[in-house]
Amino acid sequence: MNNRTRITAALLAGSALALAVPTSALAHVSATASSTAAGSYTVVTFAVPHGCDGSPTQVVTIDLPETIVSVTPTVNPSWSVETARVPLAEPIESVHGGDPITDRVGQVVYTSTTGGLTDGLRDTFALSLQLPAGEVGDVVEFPVTQTCTEGSVTWTGDDVPSVTLTAAVDETHGGVSHSDSTPADVAAASAAVGATNVDLVARTLGILGIVVGIIGVTAAIISRRSARARS
Incomplete structure (x- = not known):
């Protein structure tokens, strides 16, 4: 094998390796x-990009860590959704008053209603929840079990879907603090801020329109006077 052939083979092998890693x-x-x-x-979105060795995905089971008490699954038209509740080790006080909370959502199960997700096709499953008040760099793990027509895959350990916590956000927007507000409070505050921004934009455009109009009228008057002076 000459040097040119060896170099070509090495380049092809390197390219194949580079493509295989991201795949x-x-x-x-x-x-x-x-x-x-x-x-x-937050809304955590889980992406399922393939089946089990070519077999279609029928069920996606998402396990929630003990640090997450409540979750709201997003409806996916191609899947039914159920939640499984598990008892808490110790009851916790409800932020809205009332009886202490004694259980939580431990699993969210999506089941295909269309015969399964074909291997090679991708689908997503979104859960609305509150992340734990941990330290920066803490990893919140969501083990996922992918059950297919034939076989299953459990994504745990090094392959577990996870979210790494960043610094808590304490600033307020529209008078509502995101650190101690409910999703409805945050949505209402965001809507109020959005409405204010729209109003400011409308006023700015209105003022600019008036200014442009004044400039246009002034230019027309000057043009007429100049034409009269020439005549």
Whole structure:
């Protein structure tokens, strides 16, 4: 084998390895959060990109850690959804008053209603929840079991879908603190801020329109006077 052939073979092998690494990384079930701030309300989206060795995915079971008490699953038109509650080791006080909370959602189970997710096709499952008030760098793990027509895969250990916490957000927006507010409070505050921004934009555009109009009228008057002076 001459040097040119060896160099070509090495380049091809290197290219194949470079392409294989991201493909392998993308093959895992992953979790992406709309917010990673400790204690914040977020939407965690789980992506399932393939089946089990070619077999269609029928059920996706997401386990929730003990640090998360409440979760709201997002409806997926192609899947039914159920939650399984488990008892808490110790009851906790409700932030809204009333009786202490004695159980939590331990699992969210999505079951296909269309005959399964074909291998090679991707789907997502979103959960609305509050992240724990941990330290920066803490990892919140969500073990996922992917049950297929034939076989199953459990994503745990090094492959577990997870969210890494960042610094808590304490600033307020529209008078509502995100660290101690409910999702409805945050949504209302965001809507109020959005309405204010729209109003400011409308006023600014109105003022600019008046200014442009004045400039146009002034230019027309000057043009007429100049034409009269020439005549």
